[in-house]
Amino acid sequence: xxxxxxxxxxxxxxxxxxxxxxxxxxxxxxxxxxxxxxxxxxxxxxxxxxxxxxxxxxxxxxxxxxxxxxxxxxxxxxxxxxxxxxxxxxxxxxxxxxxxxxxxxxxxxxxxxxxxxxxxxxxxxxxxxxxxxxxxxxxxxxxxxxxxxxxxxxxxxxxxxxxxxxxxxxxxxxxxxxxxxxxxxxxxxxxxxxxxxxxxxxxxxxxxxxxxxxxxxxxxxxxxxxxxxxxxxxxxxxxxxxxxxxxxxxxxxxxxxxxxxxxxxxxxxxxxxxxxxxxxxxxxxxxxxxxxxxxxxxxxxxxxxxxxxxxxxxxxxxxxxxxxxxxxxxxxxxxxxxxxxxxxxxxxxxxxxxxxxxxxxxxxxxxxxxxxxxxxxxxxxxxxxxxxxxxxxxxxxxxxxxxxxxxxxxxxxxxxxxxxxxxxxxxxxxxxxxxxxxxxxxxxxxxxxxxxxxxxxxxxxxxxxxxxxxxxxxxxxxxxxxxxxxxxxxxxxxxxxxxxxxxxxxxxxxxxxxxxxxxxxxxxxxxxxxxxxxxxxxxxxxxxxxxxxxxxxxxxxxxxxxxxxxxxxxxxxxxxxxxxxxxxxxxxxxxxxxxxxxxxxxxxxxxxxxxxxxxxxxxxxxxxxxxxxxxxxxxx
Numbered sequence: 001x002x003x004x005x006x007x008x009x010x011x012x013x014x015x016x017x018x019x020x021x022x023x024x025x026x027x028x029x030x031x032x033x034x035x036x037x038x039x040x041x042x043x044x045x046x047x048x049x050x051x052x053x054x055x056x057x058x059x060x061x062x063x064x065x066x067x068x069x070x071x072x073x074x075x076x077x078x079x080x081x082x083x084x085x086x087x088x089x090x091x092x093x094x095x096x097x098x099x100x101x102x103x104x105x106x107x108x109x110x111x112x113x114x115x116x117x118x119x120x121x122x123x124x125x126x127x128x129x130x131x132x133x134x135x136x137x138x139x140x141x142x143x144x145x146x147x148x149x150x151x152x153x154x155x156x157x158x159x160x161x162x163x164x165x166x167x168x169x170x171x172x173x174x175x176x177x178x179x180x181x182x183x184x185x186x187x188x189x190x191x192x193x194x195x196x197x198x199x200x201x202x203x204x205x206x207x208x209x210x211x212x213x214x215x216x217x218x219x220x221x222x223x224x225x226x227x228x229x230x231x232x233x234x235x236x237x238x239x240x241x242x243x244x245x246x247x248x249x250x251x252x253x254x255x256x257x258x259x260x261x262x263x264x265x266x267x268x269x270x271x272x273x274x275x276x277x278x279x280x281x282x283x284x285x286x287x288x289x290x291x292x293x294x295x296x297x298x299x300x301x302x303x304x305x306x307x308x309x310x311x312x313x314x315x316x317x318x319x320x321x322x323x324x325x326x327x328x329x330x331x332x333x334x335x336x337x338x339x340x341x342x343x344x345x346x347x348x349x350x351x352x353x354x355x356x357x358x359x360x361x362x363x364x365x366x367x368x369x370x371x372x373x374x375x376x377x378x379x380x381x382x383x384x385x386x387x388x389x390x391x392x393x394x395x396x397x398x399x400x401x402x403x404x405x406x407x408x409x410x411x412x413x414x415x416x417x418x419x420x421x422x423x424x425x426x427x428x429x430x431x432x433x434x435x436x437x438x439x440x441x442x443x444x445x446x447x448x449x450x451x452x453x454x455x456x457x458x459x460x461x462x463x464x465x466x467x468x469x470x471x472x473x474x475x476x477x478x479x480x481x482x483x484x485x486x487x488x489x490x491x492x493x494x495x496x497x498x499x500x501x502x503x504x505x506x507x508x509x510x511x512x513x514x515x516x517x518x519x520x521x522x523x524x525x526x527x528x529x530x531x532x533x534x535x536x537x538x539x540x541x542x543x544x545x546x547x548x549x550x551x552x553x554x555x556x557x558x559x560x561x562x563x564x565x566x567x568x569x570x571x572x573x574x575x576x577x578x579x580x581x582x583x584x585x586x587x588x589x590x591x592x593x594x595x596x597x598x599x600x601x602x603x604x605x606x607x608x609x610x611x612x613x614x615x616x617x618x619x620x621x622x623x624x625x626x627x628x629x630x631x632x633x634x635x636x
Contacts, residue, residue, distance in 0.1 A: 054172070054618040055138035055164045059103040059116050059253060060145055063156040066097040075147055076101060101146070105137035113253060114524070120162050120251035120588050122529045124506050128499020130529075132588065138164055145614075151237075153601045158594040160253045165618065169582040171626035172573075173617040174245070174553065174591065176565035180611035181216065181238040186229050193603035199225035202234060220559060235608035238562075240601045244555035245565070245614075247575075248592035249545040250512055252524060255592055256550045263312070263320045264404040264547065265339055267391035268304060271411045272328040273382045275495060276300065276357035278412075280532045283494040289359060296412060296491060296532075297357040303536035304352050306576040310544060311342035323403075324348060325394050330358050331381045331417050332454045333390030339398040381417035381460060384409065385473040388485075388508065389446050392477050405483045406547055411505050412490040414497035415466035420459040421445065440469035443476060463497055467504045474508035484526065485510045486543055491532035502529070512546070534584045541576045550592075551575060558595060562612050568631030582621040 062072075072089040090111050092098045100110050107115045123132030145159045163172065186194065186201075202208040202215075209215045211231030219226055220239045228234035246255055276297040277289035291297055304326070311322035325339035337351035391407040399405070421441045441449070441457070449457065461469075477483055487509040492498045509525040526546065530539040545551055553571075554564035573589070574581035583589060593614060597605075617630040 054170070054616060055135065055166070056616070057104045057120070057133055057138050057162045057164070058145065058159055059113065060101040060159045061098060061157070061253060062101050062146070062148070063095075063098045064148070064150075065152065065155070066091075068097070068150075069099065071149070072099055072101065075149065104139045105133055107137075117250075117252055117524050120160075120590060121524045122527060122588070124502055124527070126503070128502040133162070133164065135164070135166060151597055153597050154599045156594070156596045158253055158592065160248055160251055160590050160592050161614070162251055162588050162590045163583070163616065164588055165583050165585045167585060169584050169621045170618040171580070171621060171624065172571045172583050173619075173630055174565060174569040174571055175615040175617065175631035176562055176613045177615075178213075178238055178559055178562040178566075178610065178612050180232045180609065181213070181235045181559070182232045182609050183227055183229055183235040184607045184609055186227070187606055189603040190606040193606075194225075194227060197225050197604060199227050199604075202226050202228045203230070217559065217563070220557075235610070236604045237597075237608035238559040238610045238612075239557050240605050241558040241595050241597050241610070242556070243558040243561040243593070243595045245553040245561060246555075246592050247545060247551045247553065247571075248590040249542045249550055250524065250526075251588065251590035252512060253592070255594065256546065262402065262404060263315050263318075263322050264406055265323045265395055265398060265400075266307075266311075266325070266406045266408060266547075267339070267394045268307075268324065268326045269333075269387040269391040269407060269409040270300060270304075270326060270328045270336070270355065271330070271382060271384070271387070271413070271490075272297070272355070272357040273330045273413065274357065274359050275382075275412050277359055278491070278494065280491065283491070283532070291356050295357075297355065299536050300410060300490070301352055301355055303540045304355075305349055306537040307540045307544065308342065308345060308348040308352065310541075310576050312548070313341075313343040323398070325398070326351070326355070327387055327390035327394055328355065329383055329387030329390065331383050331386070331458050332451070333383075333386040335390065335394070339394060381458075382411065382413050382415050383417035383419070383458065383466075384411055384415045384504065384508070385418060385440055385466075385470045386454070388470070388473045388477060389443060392443065392481065392483060393447070395483055396481070404547075405481070406486060407477075407483050408486045408488065408543065409505070409508065410488045410490055411501065412492065413495045414463050414501035415470045415504060416460060416463065418459055418461045418466045418469040419446075419454070419457040420461075421457060423457045423459070424449065424453045440472060443473075443480070463500050467500055470504055471507045478510060484547075486526040486528070486547070488528045488530050488539060488543075490530045490536065492529070494532050529587075531586070534587060535574065535581070537576050538574045538581065538584065538587075541574045545575065553591070558610065558612070565614065566631060568617075568629040570626060570629070580626050582626070583618075 069089065069091045076089045088110070089102070090100050092100065092111060103110055103116050105119070107119060109115070119132045123130060125131040146157055148157075200208070202210050208226065210228050211233050213233045216226065216233045226234065227236065244255065248255070250256070274289075276295070277291065278296050279285060279289070279294050280296060280299060281294065289295070308324050311324060313321045315321065321341040321343050323339040323341055326336040328334050328336050336355055340348050340351070342348070387409065388407070391409070395405045395407065419440050421439060474485060477485065485508055487505040489502050489505045492501050495501065506525050506527040509527040512524045512526050528539050528543060530536050553569055554561045570580055571583070572580050573583040615631070619626070619628060
């Protein structure tokens with residue numbers, strides 16, 4: 001879990017205007033002795049504007065110390081409370097004192113985060129069909145996420161909230177606000193501590209407001225401290241709790257901090273088989289195959305340029321940049337351009353613009369040996385394993401100590417080509433010795449092969465064999481190196497063998513770290529589905545946040561975070577572009593919210609309580625420009 005005692009507030013500029021489509025809010029209450037809830041919390045979550053439907057799901061954990069399971073179960077299972085009495089709070093067996101308060105949908109073992117996190121991250125079953133959250137499993141909300149009676153210094157809570165749009169793309173806003181920050185009376189230990197801090201009871205001074213939230217907000221961080229005894233305002237808890245809201249792009253319940261001081265090398269492994277010339281809107285019409293706008297390869301080039309433009313330069317003043325290189329694959333791997341510094345953006349853009357996909361009907365390479373200048377052999381096939389080896393070689397050849405190594409593999413279909421090592425021996429007119437291997441070669445054997453050897457070894461095998469060979473190559477890379485493999489299935493819904501393509505690309509991906517870190521990496525595969533209808537750069541933007549670290553929306557004290565949310569935060573589906581992008585339908589996107597009461601907080605918060613909302617608003621993109629801020633009015 002992430003706990004940072006040095007949060008700094010980060011505000012986002014809020015656009016003006018007023019919208020009135022609908023608001024869904026997530027509320028919460030934290031306190032040291034009292035039960036809190038807010039009838040306006042997480043309420044009215046279905047939003048319709050020309051068929052826009054926003055639904056939510058979530059997973060909530062709480063670190064509150066051992067021995068509290070029965071108490072929490074009584075709160076969350078209260079049949080008279082806002083929760084479904086079927087909910088069962090559970091304590092994580094390997095983490096005493098850490099509780100799963102609830103999750104929706106309640107898939108599988110609620111204790112194990114894997115089913116929920118996998119489903120939030122696309123979710124694929126064994127036959128390649130989507131196994132993500134279904135529309136009827138999601139919630140229309142109407143309840144608070146946190147309702148805790150007895151928070152102590154050192155306690156921590158986190159909610160991952162997953163947003164799902166249906167029917168149409170929409171602009172999404174995040175809002176919220178502090179609804180109550182009460183002292184709930186002052187006992188003797190609290191009074192002693194308040195006196196030590198030099199705090200003044202507003203009820204004892206007729207010149208001071210007794211219960212004015214604006215007064216207490218303005219003076220919360222001032223040298224003069226004020227409190228009251230009986231009102232809803234004047235407590236210290238909202239200013240003692242630390243909080244953060246962020247784009248949780250892998251929906252894993254963890255804030256993945258940005259590693260600004262550690263450069264990365266990215267080998268982008270790109271499918272350039274003939275299907276990449278498909279028209280995105282008319283994939284079945286071969287007459288439209290081209291490299292131009294509207295084709296898959298054009299979309300890929302534009303997304304890769306966005307990625308290149310958002311890599312880091314002169315990281316922490318070290319003079320080091322992130323680097324990007326590209327290997328393309330069809331029948332064999334071909335180096336398109338080597339690892340290049342992000343600051344040399346002109347070179348990168350020129351190299352990216354030069355990428356072309358192969359087309360159907362090229363030379364089938366029925367004779368050998370081959371001249372290096374010959375038309376590429378069998379390139380219209382799909383040999384993902386070859387691309388994986390090419391990406392590994394690029395990263396290993398350019399390895400520099402301290403750099404993280406990432407391979408991003410983009411494929412638009414199931415593997416059709418593989419290698420047959422026994423084809424390369426002394427009887428061929430090629431320059432390699434007999435490998436003594438059959439099937440796909442080991443990496444060391446592959447490294448000894450010339451381009452001609454690779455062409456000779458290529459074999460158009462059945463899909464099942466090609467898929468198994470591909471996964472074996474990825475497993476070798478993951479076993480032997482520190483390379484992280486991220487995979488993208490691009491437009492798979494438009495090609496044959498969709499299920500096999502999806503399961504293969506899912507299987508080659510590395511695993512992300514699960515909800516709780518351990519020595520072994522467990523958790524979600526770093527696989528991303530990119531439907532043809534979704535701007536591919538949005539997917540690259542998500543991956544960049546996972547690789548480089550996730551983007552904070554607001555952080556600081558709970559009061560400061562809620563002040564940002566109260567103004568309205570325009571959420572952006574694509575961090576790469578200057579303009580604000582709509583959220584596409586059907587893709588899951590997550591936000592994380594965490595709070596922590598630091599251990600250096602003392603008796604000044606005894607008996608205090610806070611109530612607050614977290615809200616979402618969606619407005620269809622068509623006929624709107626996203627400027628209508630539903631939270632612009634005071635009190636949202």
